[in-house]
Amino acid sequence: MSRVFVPLVFVALVLFASAPLVVANAPFEQTMGLVQKIFYYHVPSAMLMFVSAFVCGIASALYLFRRSAVADRVAVAAGELVVLFGLIVLVTGPLWARKAWGVWWEWDARLTSSLLLWMIFVAYLLVRRFGGPGSEKLAGAMALFGMANVPFVYVSVNYWRTLHPKTSVVMTLTPGMRGAFWFCVAAFVALYVLLLTVRKRLEDRRATVEQLYLATEE
Amino acid sequence: MKKTVLLLVVLTLLPGAVLGARQTAQPPATQEEFVPVGALPQPEQLPAAPLVIGAYAFVWVALMVYVWSLWRRMAKLERELADLQRRVQKQ
Numbered sequence: 102m103s104r105v106f107v108p109l110v111f112v113a114l115v116l117f118a119s120a121p122l123v124v125a126n127a128p129f130e131q132t133m134g135l136v137q138k139i140f141y142y143h144v145p146s147a148m149l150m151f152v153s154a155f156v157c158g159i160a161s162a163l164y165l166f167r168r169s170a171v172a173d174r175v176a177v178a179a180g181e182l183v184v185l186f187g188l189i190v191l192v193t194g195p196l197w198a199r200k201a202w203g204v205w206w207e208w209d210a211r212l213t214s215s216l217l218l219w220m221i222f223v224a225y226l227l228v229r230r231f232g233g234p235g236s237e238k239l240a241g242a243m244a245l246f247g248m249a250n251v252p253f254v255y256v257s258v259n260y261w262r263t264l265h266p267k268t269s270v271v272m273t274l275t276p277g278m279r280g281a282f283w284f285c286v287a288a289f290v291a292l293y294v295l296l297l298t299v300r301k302r303l304e305d306r307r308a309t310v311e312q313l314y315l316a317t318e319e
Numbered sequence: 320m321k322k323t324v325l326l327l328v329v330l331t332l333l334p335g336a337v338l339g340a341r342q343t344a345q346p347p348a349t350q351e352e353f354v355p356v357g358a359l360p361q362p363e364q365l366p367a368a369p370l371v372i373g374a375y376a377f378v379w380v381a382l383m384v385y386v387w388s389l390w391r392r393m394a395k396l397e398r399e400l401a402d403l404q405r406r407v408q409k410q
Binding site: 121128129130131132134135136137138139140142143146185188189192193196197199200258262263264265266267269270273274275277278292296299300302303306307309310313314316317 | 349350351352353354355356365367368370371373374375377378381382385386389392393396397399400403404406407410
């Protein structure tokens with residue numbers, strides 16, 4: 102493990118463990134009250150779902166067009182994290198919606214497109230797992246398609262009629278809320294980098310095991 | 320005649336009732352910004368605390384399960400790697 106890894110683990114854990122305290126000190130929102138505090142975990146998770154989809158897509162493109170094995174391993178790692186953070190978004194969102202909108206779910210543009218994005222990457226992982234030899238290329242193409250969806254998911258709240266708050270809520274946060282929000286974003290980003298590093302290392306190990314299997318068979 | 324009057328009354332009142340029901344069922348308008356306040360405005364009918372606690376608990380549980388999954392997979396691969404290295408050395 103590199104010398105950066107241990108400090109990264111420490112930073113990620115400290116930030117993430119102290120995030121609830123920071124959120125507790127943030128002010129309540131006028132319309133939604135306490136339930137709005139789900140925002141401080143929901144939005145960073147959504148941001149990382151989008152970032153991970155881009156990482157997976159770009160790494161897949163490098164694998165498809167430059168045959169980079171390392172890029173393929175990064176793509177798998179990022180694909181798993183899209184599903185993980187997407188699951189967090191899709192569970193915390195309805196918990197917030199139940200109180201704010203009176204319903205668990207609405208088939209509006211943002212929610213539906215987020216669910217579809219998540220399902221694309223679930224399909225990506227299923228193809229990688231069960232597709233057999235050569236499925237990496239098909240999965241890579243799926244990752245590119247998933248990455249192309251991200252801008253549509255992001256702008257959906259601005260261009261379609263939807264219950265979901267618009268993207269302007271983040272830029273118009275007051276100082277009390279802004280500090281807590283960006284602290285949580287930093288905590289989630291540190292955690293994401295850590296998880297991506299560990300997951301990619303798992304793929305490196307898997308590649309080493311496969312090479313050794315081939316060596317023993319020869 | 321009475322039936323006609325009754326039918327007319329129902330037909331007059333029905334659109335109003337439907338419209339009223341639709342207005343009360345309409346979801347809130349889309350928010351474009353969050354407005355902070357110092358304290359909670361009034362007692363809430365649907366308690367928010369279980370939802371907030373549930374959301375945070377789910378995040379923690381999901382991350383812990385994923386980390387455990389990574390650890391388990393890594394341990395399995397390390398065992399396979401050690402076994403293969405022994406076999407390669409024997410050859």
